[in-house]
Amino acid sequence: MLPWWIQRATGLVLxxxxxxxxRTIHELSRGPAAFDAALARFxxxxxxxxxxxxxxxVILHACNGVRITLIDLGLGHASERRLFWVLAVGIGGVxxxxxxxxxxxxxILGI
Amino acid sequence: MTKYLFxxxxxxxxxxxxxxxxxxxxxADRMTVLDALFAIQRTLDPSxxxxxxxxxxxCGTCALEIDRTPRLACRTRVETLPGTTITVEPLAxxxxxxxxxxxxxxxxxxxKRIRPALRPARPEAVGLALVRxxxxxxRAAQARRDCLTCGACFAACGIQGINPKxxxxxxxxxxxxxxxxxxxxxxxxxxxxxxxxxxxxxxxHTQVNCVAACPKGIPLTDSIVRLKxxxxxxxxxxEKLRTRPDARA
Amino acid sequence: MSRSAVEWCxxxxxxxxxxxxxxxxxxxxxxxxxxxxxxxxxxxxxxxRISNPWWQAIDIAFxxxxxxxxxxxxxxxxxxxxxxxxxxxxxATTALVAAGALWAYWGIEAFRLL
Numbered sequence: 394m395l396p397w398w399i400q401r402a403t404g405l406v407l408x409x410x411x412x413x414x415x416r417t418i419h420e421l422s423r424g425p426a427a428f429d430a431a432l433a434r435f436x437x438x439x440x441x442x443x444x445x446x447x448x449x450x451v452i453l454h455a456c457n458g459v460r461i462t463l464i465d466l467g468l469g470h471a472s473e474r475r476l477f478w479v480l481a482v483g484i485g486g487v488x489x490x491x492x493x494x495x496x497x498x499x500x501i502l503g504i
Numbered sequence: 505m506t507k508y509l510f511x512x513x514x515x516x517x518x519x520x521x522x523x524x525x526x527x528x529x530x531x532a533d534r535m536t537v538l539d540a541l542f543a544i545q546r547t548l549d550p551s552x553x554x555x556x557x558x559x560x561x562x563c564g565t566c567a568l569e570i571d572r573t574p575r576l577a578c579r580t581r582v583e584t585l586p587g588t589t590i591t592v593e594p595l596a597x598x599x600x601x602x603x604x605x606x607x608x609x610x611x612x613x614x615x616k617r618i619r620p621a622l623r624p625a626r627p628e629a630v631g632l633a634l635v636r637x638x639x640x641x642x643r644a645a646q647a648r649r650d651c652l653t654c655g656a657c658f659a660a661c662g663i664q665g666i667n668p669k670x671x672x673x674x675x676x677x678x679x680x681x682x683x684x685x686x687x688x689x690x691x692x693x694x695x696x697x698x699x700x701x702x703x704x705x706x707x708x709h710t711q712v713n714c715v716a717a718c719p720k721g722i723p724l725t726d727s728i729v730r731l732k733x734x735x736x737x738x739x740x741x742x743e744k745l746r747t748r749p750d751a752r753a
Numbered sequence: 754m755s756r757s758a759v760e761w762c763x764x765x766x767x768x769x770x771x772x773x774x775x776x777x778x779x780x781x782x783x784x785x786x787x788x789x790x791x792x793x794x795x796x797x798x799x800x801x802r803i804s805n806p807w808w809q810a811i812d813i814a815f816x817x818x819x820x821x822x823x824x825x826x827x828x829x830x831x832x833x834x835x836x837x838x839x840x841x842x843x844x845a846t847t848a849l850v851a852a853g854a855l856w857a858y859w860g861i862e863a864f865r866l867l
Binding site: 467 | 662709710711713725729730732733
Binding site: 663666667668699700701702704706707709732735736737738 | 754755756757758760761762829832833834836837838839842
């Protein structure tokens, strides 16, 4: 059940994010100064942490989605759900760290 | 012999407010939850209501929520459960009649919607219709026909809990079994029920709780996914079913 | 193929496309050039990339694919939880399609305003 809850929750979060993202891009229309000011806000540690959380949400949703798609194509065993889920989280976890660590190091620790 | 604490859900006739009664039972190692319920009924509380029939996992009557998991009480040995406190509740997603007894009407309403009975494609035929076990249908049927209609999958399904219109894994599996059967002729009604936007196969979200709960190990999610794929080409699927060769040897 | 079947299929297709598009997007916005790798995203950098009509097309396609997938998912949630009847389902679908169209237009407008 948990994978399904996570899929739904991350889906809604990502939809909400898409809304905010389109709204921010619209700010481009107010010119360079206003936009760069908005971007500066997004460089704060708080926003960087949110960004890492976003990456987490994307990876969870994508990995679970790929798992479901494989089952739907008949390439996965629907009965070995735990193994599958572990693999998806395992691979997802690696991807997450690959993306999150650089962001974390550069933005929050300034490396 | 080990002492077990059973937390059993109780309610009056016709449903009503629920409470948990606690019973202490001493059981031998190989005893089952059903044995415990009989012991409770015989020695501690004769008013405890529960269903059982064959006691050997063949009939599906004793399906219950044991430690919040739908299982057959007669096939759940107490020593396999974690700890010595065991919670027993009626099957989820079904109206409670009394204590551990539920009404299976919603389950069988869905069951009936897919026309579970075999409708002979050639009712005028007089010979015996044979299905060889090594034929395509024979092999597909092997895994799928052991359904006890116990309701465990119905209780386990997360979608069933929120969408009463959903057919449920058992009904969908049965529909597939009938659709694949070369002796069967009722294609259109079943396909219509399965392709339904609000309650058909599309409402399955591959949670796979059903497969985990099925006491017969039926590949339910696989059945549902096969139907989803078949319904992508509904016309061709219907044609294929209508024109398949007869099962007569 | 019934509407539900199309939607089911489309979710898998758009989902798979999104995996690829997102990886590409992540790379483009965070790793494509040295300033980006340092985290120096700016109006200038974005405007330069978006002035190229190919990038515009890719970004717009990305938005539309994401909207299809997300709003279709939302429709799934409504059908599962809402206890909607057939009419309710149709209403929900219309509302989501309308919202999607407006949302897409809103996104595409950003390019014209640059």
